[in-house]
Amino acid sequence: MTASAPENESTRTKNVRRPWRRTRIAVGCIAAVAAVVAVVGALSPWPSAMIIRAVFTKGGDETAAEMDKHVPDTKLTETLDVAYGDKGADTTMDVFAPASAAGPLPTIVWIHGGAWISGSKENVDPYLRILAGEGYTTIALNYTIGPEGVYPLAVHQLNDALAYIDAHAAELGVDASQIVLAGDSAGAQLASQMATLVTSPDYADLMDITPAIGADQLVATVLNCGVYDLAALAELDGIAGWGFKSAMWAYSGTKTWAEDATGATMSTVDWVTKDFPTTYISGGNGDGLTWLQSVPLAQRLEELGVDVTTQFWPAPHEPALPHEYQFHLDLPEARTALQKTLDFLDAHTTR
Structure with missing residues (x-):
């Protein structure tokens, strides 16, 4: 060597x-x-929006899989990807109803969440299958999320969806005289906004939108973990503040969303009236949005004389219930919220 x-x-x-x-x-x-x-x-809002979307998409898929385990064996009729507009998958809906239904049923129209920049109707389909199994027609709506679509595009699309549902009520199994608007997170904000459009002519004029359904057709709203005060949202700091501010920039197309018409018109806590429909509203005690958004909206509606049913948990409750807790049906608290939602729907609809 x-x-x-x-x-x-x-x-x-x-x-x-x-x-x-x-x-x-x-x-x-x-x-x-x-x-x-x-x-x-x-x-540009795109980089941050895509990061947030990736995280939310993974979480949404996992939550939907968790809910799947709780869907009962009740036989349903399912009509998927019904086009209500001309924007491809963005303007489609999934429709569920009991296979035993002999006629139109009270109908829950659900708007998915995802911080206005992520999510899809498939995220809430398992929950709507559960509700449909209890004797309702349920409809999950897609809409164009940001930054691909800029506010108020989604509001116009959702109004178009209601117009389609009303016009095709018979074939969809919808009782058009008993419509419930529902949503989670950003979808709850949109559901509250659609309900405000339907029940407040002044707000509809301000938005320059003719509501597709009448106030007499809207019998209730179900609002879970939503955002209703954009000024309060703008005050958030830390990672949550960064996330919401990035999402709102992407959804609104402007960094000044908190000061301009976007934030003002999205803040339904400032626009609801005594004619707002009876409402179920909930949020988890471990979700900061509950105390910042859901509780204040419930209080405002009660001040106006609106019939409000709440499901809030004491601040010290353990485990601390996170944002969108109602979808985590492995939790007994989520099952409690589901039963309270069903009780609410039963009390305000006729089958």
């Missing part, structure tokens, strides 16, 4: 420096990429 020449001090120094040089180059590249992302993120 040939002996290698002894390594001199200069060679050892070079060998030590090379990996550090490569590390410095790698760190420099990462820093450069981060700088580019930061610059782009300051100019």
